[in-house]
Amino acid sequence: MLHERRVTRSVVGALALSAAMFVSAPRTATAQESADPIKLTLHDWTGQLITTEIMGEVLKKAGYSVEYVQADYLAQFAGLETGDLHVAMEMWETTGRDAMDASTATGKTEVFGPTGMQAKEEWWFPEYMKEKCPGLPNWEALKDEKCAEAFSTAETAPKGRYLGGPVTWGGFDDERVESLSLPFEVVHAGTDAALFAELESAYQRKAPIMLWIYAPHWAPAKYKGEWVAFPEYTKECYGDPKWGSNTDAAYDCGKPHGEIWKVGWVGVKDKWPGAYKAIKAFSLSNDEMGAMITEVDLNGKKVSEVVTEWMGKNEPRWSEWIKK
Incomplete structure (x- = not known):
């Protein structure tokens, strides 16, 4: 009888283990x-x-x-x-x-x-701003104080205002402004929604705005505008300060794509x-x-x-x- 109880316990234990394994498995996965x-x-x-x-x-x-x-x-x-x-x-x-x-x-x-x-992210401006900064989309136009002032707000004047994405997105915009000696102040939007709400508001009023736009997205299709043409990105631009127009700083180029x-x-x-x-x-x-x-x-x-x-x-x- 002792032997039979041991066998029974063994069988029951095996069945319980089998049932547990069955329950834990995904419904259709192996x-x-x-x-x-x-x-x-x-x-x-x-x-x-x-x-x-x-x-x-x-x-x-x-x-x-x-x-x-x-x-x-x-x-x-x-x-x-x-x-x-x-x-x-x-x-x-x-x-x-x-x-x-x-x-x-x-x-x-x-x-x-x-x-x-395929991703593209860069500084973007509405087409109507070319009248006030005719050298665009060439990035060097932004170095002109009159052009920068055309993109300014009461908070940043006489510097231009660049509206970047949320800080968590990265992107090195603050570093880019410094390395290319752009008379712009970087202001970061709190959220993705806030970024595009501000674009909508500015575009309706034909107000000055320079901001981070990305694709795939609806904005480049809805609004007429252009991306700023910065020096083409290379790994050396981000990793070697000696590369590019500023030999003392990295990020003197556009964003990668x-x-x-x-x-x-x-x-x-x-x-x-x-x-x-x-x-x-x-x-x-x-x-x-x-x-x-x-x-x-x-x-x-x-x-x-x-x-x-x-x-x-x-x-x-x-x-x-x-x-x-």
Whole structure:
């Protein structure tokens, strides 16, 4: 009887263990994949919120648990390196390359590939300002005191005012002003929404404004204007003060441009191999993203509504991303 009780306990224990393993497995993922939530980071601009929610909702369709976590654009790498955060869907070549390279060099994060979108970020001015600063878009026109004053406000006069993005975006605009000896004062917008609200207000009044504009976005399509033509970016410009017109300072050039990358914790591919494959397969175009941002920022739709609409129209496409 003692032997029988031991056998019974052993069988019951095995069944309990089997049941526990079954419960912990994702609904459609293989038994080897974790049921822990995949944590995707959220930042402070509309396009990134859309990109991230599309990826998250696609992963949910594949049976994964997903968690959205608000995180600082550059400081998020500390969490990605420890595995406390898992996926960042937008790291822009224009502003995030240095932070991304430093993080991947640790071996704790990896680049999951391009998003398919091409990034451009630079100083931008409305077309009507060329009358007051006819040398534009050449950056050297900004060195003229009369031109700078044309972009001034009561708070910055006689210096011109440049409205930069939120401080968390990086971009080295303060350093750029100093290294190129521009008579401008950098003022940082508190949020993405505040940045474009100020553009809308100034444009309607034909008031002076010079600000950070980025693409993909609706603004370059809605408003007539141009990006300032700074000296072309090179790695040496940011890394070697001797490069460029100012041999004593770095950042004497424009911002870089190029890919928008997906990046994340190096453990994703082992913990959630199916999700890893889907994240790498994710791709959107600038035109698609610009149209979705327009729906949110200009037409008043919620991010979730726009994502749901995109999912409905593109099911054959995203289904391929999660296909086994």
